[in-house]
Structures are given as structure tokens and as C-alpha cells.
Amino acid sequence: MAHKRIRISSDWGEVTADLGDNETARSLVRLLPFTIEMSDHLRQEKTGNLPAPLPEVARQREFSIGTLGLWSSNHFVIYYRRGRVPSPGIVVLGQVADDVSIFDRPGRVTVRIQHIE
Template sequence: MKSIVRAIWVSGFLTLQPGGSALAQDRILISSDWGNVTAKLADNAAARALDGMLPLTIKMDDHLRQEKTGDLPAALPSAPRQRQFSAGTLGLWNSGDFVIYYRQGRVPPPGIVILGQIQGDVSIFDRPGEVTIKIDNAR
């Protein structure tokens, strides 16, 4: 019995270590001509499906001077939604509408699926016009 408990403890410990296989794919790199940022993906089915699509190139348009929006090549599964967002939130409006919020705010019902959070200077997207982004796993 002690060996089983120990094996479970060691397995759990290794899973939580930085660089472990369970954590290797939870960060992404978003790059554009305007700059690069990294983001931590959310723990939900939609974010895992997005991770499975990488690498991606998406043409993004400015919307309401608070976000860049673009079309994913395929729909992502549903996940819980919320109405509030902060600057740097990666979201999913409809099942295929990828959003990078560069200001904080609130969206109307039914809300957005949170895909992740940028961990860098999201103000690189705070400018009018379109931008093409590339999303890949951070290495």
C-alpha cells in the first residue's frame, strides 16, 4: 500500500513541476508585425481545441476600439461563458470568432468563452486597422 501511495505522490509532484509534460503546452506565442506576446491558455475544452489547431495564422480586424477579431479555421467546442473581460483576455465570441481584448470591458449576453490571458504588453494591439497574427506553442 505504501508503494502505491508513494507512486501516486511522485506522479502528482512531477506533473506539477514547471516544464513537465502536463504543463508543456499551456503557453502560446502570438506574433505579428506589431510585436510578440505570450499567453497562458485557460483550462477548458475550447482552449485545448485551439491548442490542437496550432500553428495558426489569423487576419484580425479592429472592433469597437477594444479588441481585434478574426476567424478560426474551424469551430471550437463550447465552454462556460462570462461577460467581463480584462485587457489581454483571449476569447471566443461565436464558436469560430477569436478575439484579443486590448482594453477591459463587458460584452452582452451570452458572453465569451475565455481561451487564455496574455502575459505581456497587450497594448501592441491598441491601434486601428487590421493585423495578421501567428499563434504557436511557446517554446
């Protein structure tokens, strides 16, 4: 998969992201488009449940600002701060290419995720 790009939009603004080249990211693309409700967690990320579980690949514990991740098989995460998660870590889905600080606020947000042609 050569740099699939997605758009993540909400009432707070929108960002684009480049997805990684792994089976989990390819499976995410097959779900598109979808809308999910996301909530704030630990003032570092927005999290929400995907419409279906995704297969898991290698995990890592470190993440950077803008990392898109998968915590459990259907738990999508957008990190707006950098840090580290406990074991078993996250599956990295991709990286936001724009200013992800639009999500750096408390509360819930509804996001629409779609493929960019």
C-alpha cells in the same frame, strides 16, 4: 492541461499568453500553428476567424486587458481594453502575459499563433 503557453506574433510585435484549463483552450492548441487576419472592433479588441470552430464551454460577460476569448465557435478575440460584452458572453481561452497594447491601434493585422514548447 498545465499552463499551455502560446505566442501571438505580428508585424506590430509579439506577446505570449497562458491558456486556461478548459476543452475550448485544449481544442485551440490542437489547431496550432495557424495564421489569421484580425480587425479592430469597438476600439477594445482585435477579432478574427479561426481555421475551424471550437467547442464552447461556460461563458462570461466581463473581460480584462489581455483576455483571449471566443465570441462564436470560430471567432477569436484579443482584448486590449477591459469591459463587458452582451449576452451570451465569451468563452475565456486564456490571458496574455505581456503588454497587449501592441494591438491598441486601428486597422487590420495578420497574426501567427503557435505553441511554445
